[in-house]
Amino acid sequence: MNELQERILREGxxxxxxxxxxxxxxxxxxxxxxxxxxxxxxxRRFSRLGATKVLTAEISGIAPAVTTALHLDLPVVxxxxxxxxxxxxxxxxxxxxxxxxxxxxxxxxxxxxxxxGERVLIIDDFLASGQTILGLARLAEAAGSRIVGVGAxxxxxxxxxxTVLKSLGVPIESIACIKSxxxxxxxxxx
Numbered sequence: 084m085n086e087l088q089e090r091i092l093r094e095g096x097x098x099x100x101x102x103x104x105x106x107x108x109x110x111x112x113x114x115x116x117x118x119x120x121x122x123x124x125x126x127r128r129f130s131r132l133g134a135t136k137v138l139t140a141e142i143s144g145i146a147p148a149v150t151t152a153l154h155l156d157l158p159v160v161x162x163x164x165x166x167x168x169x170x171x172x173x174x175x176x177x178x179x180x181x182x183x184x185x186x187x188x189x190x191x192x193x194x195x196x197x198x199x200g201e202r203v204l205i206i207d208d209f210l211a212s213g214q215t216i217l218g219l220a221r222l223a224e225a226a227g228s229r230i231v232g233v234g235a236x237x238x239x240x241x242x243x244x245x246t247v248l249k250s251l252g253v254p255i256e257s258i259a260c261i262k263s264x265x266x267x268x269x270x271x272x273x
Contacts, residue, residue, distance in 0.1 A: 086120055087236060087259045088271055097264045101211070101242060102183060109208055109236065110143045115150075121258055122150025125206060125234045128256045129155070132231040134204035136160055136197065138219050140179075140190055143208040147236050151206045160197050162190035162222060171195065175225045179218030182211055190218045192226070199227030210235035210257055213244030220251055237261065240272055 096104040108114040125147070137159045139148035145161055152159040166174060166189075175192045197203075203223045205216055210233070220230050230253050238245065238257035241264075248255055260272040 085258060086117060090114070090117060091237065091259055091261075092269055095269060097267055097269065101239060101264060103237070103239070103261070103264060103269070105208075105237070109146065113146045115146075118146045118150045119153075121147050121236055122152075123154050124258055125151040125256065126154030129204055129232045129234065129254070132204065132254070133202050134231050135202045136204070136228070138162070138192075138197070138203045138205050138223060139207055140164075140215055140219060144206060147208060147234075148206040151204070151234065155204075157204075158196075160192060162192050162219060164188050164190065166191050175222045177218045177221045177225075179215045180212070181215070190215070190222060192222045194226060197223060197226040197228055201226065201228035202231045203228045204232045204234070205230060206234045208236050210238040210244045210248070210255070211242040213242075213247035216244070216248060217251075232256070234258075239264070 094107045098104050137148045137152040137157050140162045148159045170193050177190050178187045181188045205219050232253050233255045235257045238260045240260050262272045263270040
């Protein structure tokens with residue numbers, strides 16, 4: 084069992100409806116040593132893909148994306164959920180459903196930071212339905228970039244997101260794969 088799985092078992096809270104709360108080390112308070120270990124593992128798994136950028140969604144994807152990018156020596160671009168006044172008028176924008184927010188959210192990237200010909204590695208905190216990651220892929224494709232891989236800290240296998248993402252035709256890696264959250268128990272894929 085890896086360090087992330089141990090932490091999920093120790094501190095993760097099942098809130099129902101397939102929601103796993105990991106706020107104490109990923110989503111609200113961040114454990115930088117754990118994120119660094121996860122970033123190092125992603126870098127090991129994706130080092131041969133020739134990525135030129137790491138792409139994620141704010142806010143929870145930023146920590147694992149930054150540590151992955153650090154170990155790959157790449158810049159990170161994160162999709163914003165609201166457009167700041169500092170962003171140009173012309174942007175890449177898509178909508179994706181948010182399981183935890185219970186509504187559609189905007190994902191916005193400035194063309195200043197995602198360009199034609201980039202080789203993009205997507206890193207996020209969760210892979211559940213796959214819809215946020217597909218939204219990120221749409222942004223990259225709109226910029227003329229190519230997705231080369233997808234990484235998620237935690238995959239909720241029972242939500243089927245990996246199947247949805249197979250259409251991208253790239254390697255998909257998760258550090259902790261959860262088979263079930265039923266009966267108040269976290270069960271990992273072997």
